[in-house]
Structures are given as structure tokens and as C-alpha cells.
Amino acid sequence: MVRRYWLRIGIVLILAFVLLAIHASYKQFTRNERILREVDILRQEADKIRRENETLGEKVQYFSSDNFRELEAKEKLGMKKVGEEVVIIKSRPEATEEVVEKEKIDERLSDQKNLPNYQKWWNIFFRKVS
Numbered sequence: 001m002v003r004r005y006w007l008r009i010g011i012v013l014i015l016a017f018v019l020l021a022i023h024a025s026y027k028q029f030t031r032n033e034r035i036l037r038e039v040d041i042l043r044q045e046a047d048k049i050r051r052e053n054e055t056l057g058e059k060v061q062y063f064s065s066d067n068f069r070e071l072e073a074k075e076k077l078g079m080k081k082v083g084e085e086v087v088i089i090k091s092r093p094e095a096t097e098e099v100v101e102k103e104k105i106d107e108r109l110s111d112q113k114n115l116p117n118y119q120k121w122w123n124i125f126f127r128k129v130s
Contacts, residue, residue: 062068073079080086112120 070081112123
């Protein structure tokens with residue numbers, strides 16, 4: 001009987017030890033997974049920063065080029081190269097509704113300029129305005 005008692009205690013202790021080992025292994029596994037996820041995130045950020053640095057490097061290279069300086073001098077300072085001729089083409093403003101309306105009003109006023117005052121008053125009160 002004593003022997004059975006010690007056997008049961010031994011089995012319980014072994015089972016407790018196995019469960020403790022499984023628990024510790026699981027904690028270690030989850031910790032490793034979390035670390036791997038963080039490493040992936042950091043690698044993605046590093047790649048993004050590397051691409052941004054390449055883009056900025058290309059921009060710096062372009063901004064320090066002679067072509068960029070020439071374009072900026074032409075556009076912002078109005079300069080030109082020796083031997084170049086500058087041609088300025090102005091676009092015609094589009095006929096807007098306000099311009100058309102103003103022209104109609106001017107046309108009506110010019111028509112009524114030569115009328116006598118009583119006729120102008122008559123037109124104001126009794127003529128339909130279109």
C-alpha cells in the first residue's frame with residue numbers, strides 16, 4: 001500500500017513536471033512568434049525608409065543638375081540663354097456669362113441714349129425686360 005502511495009505521488013509529480021515543461025515551452029514559443037512579427041514589421045519599415053531615401057537622393061540629384069537650374073532661371077527669374085529668343089503667347093479670355101450680360105446691357109443703354117426722357121420712363125414701367 002505504501003508502495004502504491006509513492007507510485008501515485010511519483011506519477012503526479014511527473015505529470016506536474018511535464019505540464020510545467022509544456023507551459024514553459026508554450027510561453028517561449030509565443031514569445032518567439034511575437035519577436036518574429038516585430039522583426040518583420042521593422043524590416044518593412046526599413047525597406048520603406050530605404051525607398052524614401054532613394055527617392056530623396058534622386059530628387060537631390062535632379063535639383064543639383066544644370067537642367068533644373070536652367071528651368072528655374074527661365075521660369076522664376078525670366079532669364080534666357082544667350083542666343084535664345086523668348087516668345088510669349090497670351091491666351092484669349094473665354095467669353096463668360098458676365099461678359100455677355102454686360103455687352104447686352106451696354107447694347108440696350110446705347111439704344112436708349114437717343115430716346116427722349118418720357119420714352120425712357122415709359123420703357124422702364126411698361127416694357128417687358130428680357
